[in-house]
Amino acid sequence: MNVERKLESLSLQQQQQEEQQDESEQPNQGVEDEEEEEYDEEEYEEEEEDINFSKETLEAAMATKVSIEQYYTSLFKSLKERDDRRCFLEKKMEELNLREEQKSVKRRELDKKETEYIKSRRIRLTGHSFESIRIIGRGAFGEVRLVKMKKNNKFFAMKKLDKSKMIEKHQTIHVRSERDILADSNNIHGSNPWIVSLYYSFQDANFLYLIMEYVPGGDMMTQLIKYDTFTEDATRFYIAETVLALHSIHKLSYIHRDIKPDNLLIDQKGHIKVSDFGLCTGLQTNRVPTLAEIYKKYEGDNNIREEDQTPQSRSARFDSWKRQRRVLAYSNVGTPDYTAPEVLMKDGYSAECDWWSVGVIMFEMLVGYPPFCSESIRETYHKIMNWKQTLPKIMEEAKAEVNLSPEAQDLIERFLTDPMTRIGFNGVEEIQSHPFFKGVDWRRLRETRPPIIPQLSSPTDTSNFDHYEEEQQPEPMQPVQSKSRRKITSFDIPFIGYTYRNFDAMRDAFGSVNSRDAFGSINSREAFGSINNRDSLQGANM
Numbered sequence: 090m091n092v093e094r095k096l097e098s099l100s101l102q103q104q105q106q107e108e109q110q111d112e113s114e115q116p117n118q119g120v121e122d123e124e125e126e127e128y129d130e131e132e133y134e135e136e137e138e139d140i141n142f143s144k145e146t147l148e149a150a151m152a153t154k155v156s157i158e159q160y161y162t163s164l165f166k167s168l169k170e171r172d173d174r175r176c177f178l179e180k181k182m183e184e185l186n187l188r189e190e191q192k193s194v195k196r197r198e199l200d201k202k203e204t205e206y207i208k209s210r211r212i213r214l215t216g217h218s219f220e221s222i223r224i225i226g227r228g229a230f231g232e233v234r235l236v237k238m239k240k241n242n243k244f245f246a247m248k249k250l251d252k253s254k255m256i257e258k259h260q261t262i263h264v265r266s267e268r269d270i271l272a273d274s275n276n277i278h279g280s281n282p283w284i285v286s287l288y289y290s291f292q293d294a295n296f297l298y299l300i301m302e303y304v305p306g307g308d309m310m311t312q313l314i315k316y317d318t319f320t321e322d323a324t325r326f327y328i329a330e331t332v333l334a335l336h337s338i339h340k341l342s343y344i345h346r347d348i349k350p351d352n353l354l355i356d357q358k359g360h361i362k363v364s365d366f367g368l369c370t371g372l373q374t375n376r377v378p379t380l381a382e383i384y385k386k387y388e389g390d391n392n393i394r395e396e397d398q399t400p401q402s403r404s405a406r407f408d409s410w411k412r413q414r415r416v417l418a419y420s421n422v423g424t425p426d427y428t429a430p431e432v433l434m435k436d437g438y439s440a441e442c443d444w445w446s447v448g449v450i451m452f453e454m455l456v457g458y459p460p461f462c463s464e465s466i467r468e469t470y471h472k473i474m475n476w477k478q479t480l481p482k483i484m485e486e487a488k489a490e491v492n493l494s495p496e497a498q499d500l501i502e503r504f505l506t507d508p509m510t511r512i513g514f515n516g517v518e519e520i521q522s523h524p525f526f527k528g529v530d531w532r533r534l535r536e537t538r539p540p541i542i543p544q545l546s547s548p549t550d551t552s553n554f555d556h557y558e559e560e561q562q563p564e565p566m567q568p569v570q571s572k573s574r575r576k577i578t579s580f581d582i583p584f585i586g587y588t589y590r591n592f593d594a595m596r597d598a599f600g601s602v603n604s605r606d607a608f609g610s611i612n613s614r615e616a617f618g619s620i621n622n623r624d625s626l627q628g629a630n631m
């Protein structure tokens with residue numbers, strides 16, 4: 090009997106038991122009822138196929154099925170990760186030529202940490218485990234806050250997403266992608282320095298929570314609003330870092346699809362970290378592009394009205410862009426300005442779509458607004474879809490207004506072209522060897538001095554973020570009720586298995602032993618740092 094069948098029959102048995110119980114509670118029902126029950130059972134045996142289950146039963150069965158699948162998938166994954174950690178330790182000990190006694194000590198230490206990790210996984214995190222300091226960002230499905238974990242007084246960024254809004258806007262398909270890529274980027278080799286680290290994810294009845302590292306330098310959109318344009322040197326640095334960041338994401342077999350200045354965060358030292366993987370998709374799957382659905386209503390409407398058209402002079406265009414920028418960033422639809430035409434057109438797309446977005450950001454950094462920006466989303470959409478006609482004129486105008494070097498102009502045009510001829514199609518080396526990047530030390534980029542270094546007064550300094558009003562009193566967190574008390578419905582299915590705990594973060598937060606000290610006891614920063622030591626990784630992952 091397959092699982093579905095079993096679940097169906099289990100639910101049926103349960104239903105029958107409940108009915109029996111109900112009936113036994115009713116007076117004056119004797120032999121006749123028993124006979125009727127027997128008759129029902131026989132009928133079930135014979136006409137099993139015809140039984141109609143209630144919607145609730147089917148939903149509960151489906152949710153249980155998904156839960157069981159998720160449970161085993163995550164169990165096997167964590168066993169594999171545990172194995173990986175052990176192999177990694179053995180390999181490192183070999184490399185360091187440790188004596189047998191030293192090895193035994195290290196093995197025992199790792200065993201202890203594994204036990205602590207297993208114990209710590211049982212601790213339930215809720216929104217109440219964190220104290221809110223301030224809102225630092227808002228998006229279509231929720232908000233991002235600087236928070237303090239009560240247990241250890243450490244600061245994190247907490248992204249809280251509204252489940253109902255995601256269901257309403259048909260975005261549940263993307264719920265897992267953000268959590269998955271963030272979790273996948275933390276492995277035995279440590280955290281990817283280009284990606285915001287995820288420490289925990291959990292949920293309550295109404296919200297999903299991602300607890301990430303707090304990146305205090307704000308986002309690139311805020312910097313662009315502040316500085317209007319960057320020099321070619323600064324642009325070179327940020328574009329080069331963005332290229333490496335995206336390459337590291339592509340190597341994990343993901344496409345970001347939503348690269349824009351709002352999603353490029355600036356860390357404490359001034360380097361880039363990519364965030365917001367809500368639209369990120371697996372390289373293999375190439376699912377229906379949601380952006381195309383979102384902008385579908387603009388399709389086929391190629392007649393842009395006179396009043397919708399963007400002013401032609403640079404300063405007017407500039408003002409118009411500045412006026413709309415933040416509004417667009419917080420709107421439900423978002424801006425298509427940075428999206429590749431093939432993503433908008435549902436043509437099928439691959440990792441090259443991210444290189445298009447890099448070209449748009451590079452143009453914006455040098456010229457002051459993105460190339461296809463317009464008074465209305467509809468006009469922007471139209472311009473991107475017809476980029477072969479619109480782009481040459483846009484580039485001409487930009488050249489007349491801004492002093493673009495031939496290398497910068499050439500690189501922008503190599504990014505903003507058909508996917509097959511787009512720079513990067515044949516590998517990231519193609520981009521790295523473009524003359525615009527002459528002199529860039531790609532291997533040591535994260536160690537070079539960034540153009541802007543955030544000035545921070547304390548770990549809770551949020552001066553690089555906009556001021557956001559609290560919309561209402563933070564809602565009391567709704568704990569997920571235990572399964573025995575709460576019915577699982579189809580509402581829950583997309584969110585099953587969302588919980589994640591980062592090995593090192595859990596150990597630090599709840600472990601009785603400070604494992605970094607234990608690992609550090611034989612000058613093993615390099616050797617053991619890669620079980621999530623960010624410092625040692627920065628060079629290693631380049």
Ligand SMILES: Nc1ncnc2c1ncn2[C@@H]1O[C@H](COP(=O)(O)OP(=O)(O)OP(=O)(O)O)[C@@H](O)[C@H]1O
Nearest residue numbers: 226227228229230233246301302303304308351365
């Ligand atoms: N880890 C972080 N550290 C500091 N700030 C962050 C962090 N994550 C997000 N932010 C801030 O919050 C803003 C919104 O975050 P994010 O883009 O992830 O939210 P979103 O709800 O997915 O938005 P969107 O609607 O654009 O998809 C970012 O532009 C950034 O300013």
